Amino acid sequence: MWGGLGLALVLCLLPGGGTESQGSSARCKEPPEWQIEESSPMQNSRGSVTVVALLQCLHFICDAWSDSSFYELEDLRVKLENEGLVNISYMVVNHQGIHSQLKIHTLKEKVSENIIVYQQDENQTDVWTTLNGNKDDFLIYDRCGRLVYHLGLPYSFLTFPYVEDSIKIAYCEYKCGNCSYMVLS
Known part of the structure; x- marks a missing residue:
């Protein structure tokens, strides 16, 4: 119990309640429009x-x-799915640089088909800049597409519990208010 309380306190103490990379004004708002090729x-x-x-x-x-x-x-x-947290979309946006583009096939081989890896084109608007993000950031959105948490280093290391707990909060709580997509239990 105390561990969970401690984690909640840490997440709340992050500037912007966990949206430190974008500032508190981005929390509970939809992200700016961005595309990869023709996909949104x-x-x-x-x-x-x-x-x-x-x-x-x-x-x-x-x-x-x-x-x-x-x-x-x-x-x-897989862990979250085994805990009953289903209907979560996972996506990776690879860096826009040429070296990253050359490794996209290697990256796609490392994950299951349940995690979509997107590659930006050099000539498109940089998604990372659009999202005010940096390398290794995780952005967690609720079912209505509103930003619940934007975690940067060191909070985004997957060996720490912050990303997992942020996903659980977005899944189980109403941090950004009611959502027409909410699943009734």
Whole structure:
């Protein structure tokens, strides 16, 4: 019990209640419109809690990095599903740089089909900039597409409980008020 209370306190003490990368004004608001090619991932995930990971594969350490981060994300997805938290959309937005683009196939091989990996084109508006995000940030949205948490380092390390607990809060609580997509239990 005390561990959960401590975690809740830590999340509340983060600037913006966990939205430290964007400032408190972004909390409980829909994200700016963004696309990857012709797809609008946030529109497509309406009705689901959505986890957006901003990850970058550096060309000289890609394999070690992706083994750790992607396998941990897949493990977290499976753990939450086994706990009954279903209908969660997981997506990774790979960095826009050319070195990251060259490693997209390696990254896609590291995760199941349940985690979508998006690759930005060099010529499009940078999604990371649009979301005011940085490498290794996790953005957690409720079923209505409103930002519940924006976690940056060190809170976004998947070995810590912050990302998992933020997903559970977005899934189980009404941090941003009522949502027409809420599932009645």
